[in-house]
Amino acid sequence: MSTDLEGVDYAAWLAGSGESAEVAIPLLIEAVAPRSAVDVGCGLGHWLAVLKEHGVKDVLGYDGPWVDRSRLLIAPPEFAVADLNEPLAVKRRFDIALCLEVAQILVAGRAESLVETLVALSDVVVFSAAVPGQGGILHENEQWPQYWAELFADHGYVASDPFRLRLWERDDVRWWFRQNMVCYSTLEALERHPVLAETRCAGAPLPLVHPGCLDQARGDAAEPQRARRHWLGIRR
Numbered sequence: 001m002s003t004d005l006e007g008v009d010y011a012a013w014l015a016g017s018g019e020s021a022e023v024a025i026p027l028l029i030e031a032v033a034p035r036s037a038v039d040v041g042c043g044l045g046h047w048l049a050v051l052k053e054h055g056v057k058d059v060l061g062y063d064g065p066w067v068d069r070s071r072l073l074i075a076p077p078e079f080a081v082a083d084l085n086e087p088l089a090v091k092r093r094f095d096i097a098l099c100l101e102v103a104q105i106l107v108a109g110r111a112e113s114l115v116e117t118l119v120a121l122s123d124v125v126v127f128s129a130a131v132p133g134q135g136g137i138l139h140e141n142e143q144w145p146q147y148w149a150e151l152f153a154d155h156g157y158v159a160s161d162p163f164r165l166r167l168w169e170r171d172d173v174r175w176w177f178r179q180n181m182v183c184y185s186t187l188e189a190l191e192r193h194p195v196l197a198e199t200r201c202a203g204a205p206l207p208l209v210h211p212g213c214l215d216q217a218r219g220d221a222a223e224p225q226r227a228r229r230h231w232l233g234i235r236r
Helices: 017-032 046-053 108-121 145-153 175-180 187-192 194-198 211-222 224-233
Strands: 036-040 058-063 079-081 096-100 124-128 158-160 182-185
Touching (some): 036 046, 046 096, 108 145, 145 182
Antiparallel strands (some): 124 182, 158 182
16 A cells, blocks of 8 residues: 555645644544544544644654655654555553544455454544445445445444534535444443443444535546546645
8 A cells, every 4th residue: 555655745635634623623532522532544643733723732643654754743753654455463451542534445345353452552542444336546446335344343342423413514624524424332432421421322333424525426427637636636
């Protein structure tokens, strides 16, 4: 995957991530009140940077060697290079772990060990992954929420949906976060965090498709060459 991602223009690929984090992070703070956070697949660190602005000073981001560290939005010691297609060597736990729109670009055989990594990092995992047909750069493993919910359930983690209803019509948040961002946590974490308990799912999170996703898919289908130019334009 490193070879494929070395050509990505992060400014284009991650456009809107910081603005989305500005809106979504207060909801995370309200739900969990974390004092520490880790982001697996952090890119340039947009979400961690916003968490720091909200007082979460203990942060760590993991991503690959293709990230231009001169453009990081977090301090160099807060970034660790890792091949996300391989299990991480987890050395500590955090109050919250993020993994946002990353799982789908990893090989399908990595899904189970990715979840193992996330539950080793925190009792509370904020998770967002592309659904089938969503489209994007290097998507290898697009899945409905049921797939991920079952992997988390194998570790005793249950699903909550505290964000999507509140973000659904926020145009200042990218539609893929509005569509996909849910939470998995231990039963003990549910007891500590009433927002998660109140929004606990009966099983898996609902498999929702945002109008923005439909608009993207319709546009790509109507003009496949335009779609190809769009995704290739995000590569240098």
